[in-house]
Amino acid sequence: MKTALVLSSALTAVAFAASAEEITVMSWGGAYTVSQVEAFHKPFTAATGINVISVDADNPATPLKAMVEANNVSVDVADVNTSDAVRLCDEGQLEEIDPASLPPAPDGTPATEDFLPGALSDCAVGNIVYSMVVAYDASKFPDDKPATIGDFFDTAKFPGKRAMWKSAKTTLEMALMGDGVPAAEVYDVLGTPEGVERAFAKLDSVKGQIVWWEAGAQPVQLLADGEVAMTTAYNGRIFAAAVTENKPFVAIWDGQVYEYDLFVIPKGAANLEAAKKFVAFATGTQPLADQAKWISYGPARKSSGPLVGLFQDGKTEMAPHMPTAAANLTNALPSSYEFWVDHEAELAERFNAWLAN
């Protein structure tokens, strides 16, 4: 009897501890969430005993804002993109994360120097670099292959329909790069009224040929169905279709627009300490490198780069498929959140008006 009592109270204590040590992480779903579960959540639970519940949203920033404003925060960590991270942080909706609390690189380099520029901010810690690239179906171009961002807008030389993301962001930058503006000057040009005219003029030249996509899975589908010959798409999606499904899809890295995804902790998170522990763990050198085994997004830490190995199929070398590979960065544009937080309202409205007319 006594044993049973001790046992049951011990069990209760364990159950209680387990229910207390639990965090909820919100991400974008699909193969991306899978990569995080494999590279971050499982090792984290193994190392700390803290259970990780994974939930998905179309864009975690939207429910996050709603939760914090309603003072009913059910998520402890969320994965958001740079402009949302900065915006939410400026609006006081995120907990601050001290960079000093993040683990240094294996060689002792402090975290502040190990992360790529822009991957650390007051409230957010970068985990991956993802990129919008142009991709084409090689079977549609048997002879001359497109190779530059300019070729995407050249429907005379490379006939066939195009697909683009229905958003001012990245589309306008790519239009300018397609018009010959070097990546380094894109935002200077786009900041002027003439630059905006120039971008829309370039888009006008192919407007009738473009199918607009909204969800990240659509461009791959459009390519696979033969609806379009070329598309803009997230590099990870193209990689997955090409490597795991053996589609003849090729990514053009010239004119890629890359951006970070970052972990943030909403104000009022119920398990703040565990959430901080999770962010520090997941953005460590090894977990970030491990994630590349599951999806072709580049790690946000320099020290993770050399540790990136083979894809889960055991034969594809991941390094050349990373947006951060040196060869892929020759004409690459880091998406500027400063530009977009200032100009998104204006340019998005203009873009929507241009689309609708």
Added chain:
Amino acid sequence: MADATADLAAEPTGRLTTADGRPLKTALARAQARARRRAFLLVLPLLLFILVTFIVPIGQMLHRSIHNDGFSANMPLLSQWFARTEPGTAPDEAAYAALAADLQAAAKAKTVGVVGTRVNYEMPGTRSLFTSTGRKARGFEPPYREAILQADPKWADPTLWGTMRQVSQAYSPNFFLAAVDLARDNEGNIVQAPPERRVYLMLFQRTFLIAGLITVLCLLLGFPVAHLLATLPLRASNLLMILVLLPFWTSLLVRTTSWIVLLQGQGVVNNTLVATGLITDQNRMQMIYNQTGTIIAMTHILLPFMILPLYSVMRPIPPTYVRAARSLGASSWTAFRRVYLPQTLPGIGAGALLVFILGVGYYITPALVGGASGQLISNLIAFHMQDSLNWSLAAALAAVLLGLVLILYWLYDRLVGIDNLKLG
């Protein structure tokens, strides 16, 4: 009931009472009040549910369309300065001092971004001005005008001060103005938005036109089907009914994606037409990712909402009426027009209203198959909810949409009469 009581009370034999001696009229009134209370208690849970999950959130959301205290709540001193001075007053040292103090406090409370976002809605390109100056605000010392202008000369811009004056009031019509392609200039006059940014009025117009067209198409397609359903023998009509209901029970996304498979350039329809030689391989028809796709897919999806009310109205119409008209010499067209059609009007009204109102608010189908030319106003509401996070503008757009639908509903009531509506 009340009349009967009155009659009884007027009986010459004196006042009627119940067994316990109370006047019958009061007893009856009390009993009725009790019954009403009980009935009210029965619907109370539903009322509370609707109030909590529907009316309050929608009310809060609509409130955002005229109320945004992003600036006024976080920049109290400067807002007071605006309230004290006449519109058009050039900012003096007191204004800059208030600005500096507010920016310092806001930077500390991490609300500079909120302030910047609010101003940025009205004047694009200013958000970073607030955040960057906010970061330097701690070091500001008098004279504040020089200190702030040294931090960023853009603060001298009179347009910026005009905009800040506008947003210093939490309640403002600006979001509603923006929702109908208007804006306020520096002096507060209402002017049209610049031509390259006018989009909402055109989209409202397109939304109502497309929803109207879909309603007409649904009526044309649905009327014969409903008639067939109503007149066939029960066994056959039940089978037909299943065919109507089956797609109705299928997920909206599945039906929308099926249309993509059917209509796309390399899709079933085009392939069949090419295979039969009706069109050449180079001239495949563009039926999806444009307005055509939106209209076809939405007509299909909304068709049951037309057929079902029509069917429920047609079912009880005795076939003998039309036969009688025919035997009295009416042509089949006259019999249909003057005898059958008028009896189906309540169903047509209900079906048309349902399809139209659902069509006006449709979002996912145009988003997936509409391309650029098939976008409706709901897609932009979703854009401002999810992407630009400008919830006030989304709320204003939604309120305008709601208002327009209510006006149509009122017109319908005036013209046809809402009593003439039969939903089933």
